[in-house]
Amino acid sequence: MNALIDHTRLHRTAKYFMDNGRAATHGDAMDILRGFGASIRVGPEAATSIAHQAALLTLVNLTRRTLLGGVEVLGVTDAPLLVPLARAHTLADAVAELGGTLAQSGNPLWPIVQIGTVPQAANNTAWSLTWERWRGGVVPQHDVRRLADDEANPLAAAVAAAAAAAELFAWHAKDHPMAGWRAAGLSLWNPGANWLAPDESEPPLSYLPSSVWLIGLGNLGQAFAWLLACLPYADRSKVELTLQDYDVIADSNDSTSLLSSLPLVGIKKTRVTAHWLEAAGFTTALEERRFGPWTLRGPHDPAVAFCGVDNAPTRADLGSAKFELVVEAGLGAGPGGFRNFSLHTFPASRRPDQIWRREDAGSAIDVSAMPAYSALRKSGLDTCGLAQLASRTVGVPFVGLIAAALAVSELLRRLHGAEGVETASGSALNLGDIACVRIPVSPYAFGHVPVR
Structure with missing residues (x-):
């Protein structure tokens, strides 16, 4: 059974118990979750x-x-x-x-x-x-x-x-x-504040964004879509969402991504997400290429982008696509950091390519010596497959939803006259301790509609 597991079929939460040594095999990790x-x-x-x-x-x-x-x-x-x-x-x-x-x-x-x-x-x-x-x-x-x-x-x-x-x-x-x-x-109005205490500065929700470009449709991107559908739009057909991704749904997406399921494996993520959003009443457009320096927003495209990709080189190119506002969300990695999340907005005091250098692909934690990977090696998984498996991050859907909620709320906060958040970081293990850097921003001018 272990020999059949590869990086596309791995349950990303089971990997937590493989990476921290608690599970001796992939099957043991799945039994823990069961x-x-x-x-x-x-x-x-x-x-x-x-x-x-x-x-x-x-x-x-x-x-x-x-x-x-x-x-x-x-x-x-x-x-x-x-x-x-x-x-x-x-x-x-x-x-x-x-x-x-x-x-x-x-x-x-x-x-x-x-x-x-x-x-x-x-x-x-x-x-x-x-x-x-x-x-x-x-x-x-x-x-x-x-x-x-x-x-x-x-x-x-x-x-x-x-x-x-x-x-x-x-x-x-x-x-x-x-x-x-x-x-x-x-x-979501004042991240890091005592969430149980009354906050008289919270306004009634009155305005919602009318157009957004979604870059990346995995854990975070599908959480963006889910939360947009939660919002009380009066007429979702007037909301334009551009969806960008080049990949297809894999078995592993079922463990992390809210619109994914095993019957959808092999279908492009753009089309799965578009079908779901259109059934909810939204208007969608698809961009089925990788995001990169060749990506350029047109004059009639959404001026605001949510980014939920998981690699530094792609993030480094966020400043060149001519968006007026980018809200980027990121997730932590490894058995010690998978509950972490972060937020960046642009324009800001630093450009995206100053934060994420294209040549810096990051350094993954080496877990290949853990018992579960030794068992996979003995069962016949080759060196390349083992390296791909070990390099995948632990993933859970609830951290993606928390990070996406902060990102969507950044637009809502700006629509209701709040300061912007330039950066934020926190952990699902301690939601009361979110660190934020706030910046003054101009009034939101990128399209809105009233709530129902």
């Missing part, structure tokens, strides 16, 4: 609330990719689907479409995540999602603090789901002693 599961309990609010549905469906989509033992959902009804995150017509069918299992009673061995008004869990590790305005996160059951769980900004609900997914994974992986015992969340 021991992870969650029970999601949903209150009646989800029948009529866009934010509650966004929280639930985001949580199901994130966790089914990392908790391979199963994600069961209790309390969901056949209420109409209010947010276009699935092709189903009812919330219950959307949960099933995204990989959740509808259940009547929960697995007593699994931790519980509660959304809305539900009976208190007994004898289990349990968290409650909570959000308000631009702030969202998760609190353990013993913590009585709660926010309003309002409809002001659905991205806050999606971030709450990502925080819950991060805590669930840390609890199962047993790699953070406070997982299950602490609150975790963030403010």
